[in-house]
Amino acid sequence: MGLYDDLLNLTSTTTTIFHGTFTDFMSIQVLPTYNRVCGDGIPIMRYTEPIMKAFTNETKFWSDRLSQYDDSVLLFYALEPFEPDFLAHGEPSAYPPDRSLAVFPSAVSVGWTSASADVFMADAVRLSAASLVEAAIQDGQDLKNAAPYVNYALFGTPVERMYGKHLERLRGIRKKDDPEDVMGLAGGWKF
16 A cells, blocks of 8 residues: 555545646646635654554544535645755745754645634634644654744744744844834734
């Protein structure tokens, strides 16, 4: 049995698994547009068999529950297995706060249409991400201080958790380069 068989054998209403060009893939429109979405980052150091099973279990667990709140719900998990030394390249940056702890920026995302499901969906995303981080810790991965990828982090995630020791430097840059706090009017993380 292959490592990804459980994931590839999940029941799905659509599939985009095929062999083709990137242009072919981008031309496929299989997903409806959702006006309500949220997601969260899941820092993972290694995609081991127990971690892959944990992702599969989360998919099965939440797909049944989420559809009770919105029958058009979309749930997906993104696993991004980079080369282990991917943080050794490039210049120092604000993310991650500890470049010696290379974690892959995995994610859980949900799309839905019913406003009455907003709180439940956000809570489900938060719980699923926490469950997967705990599964990785149980698998021996040192994730107690791992920062979620900032582009995937769920609203309400403390900026201290994402940027750590770099936060004060980022605040200094904001104060120097944007003294009127114009960027504070936009969305995103506030320094």
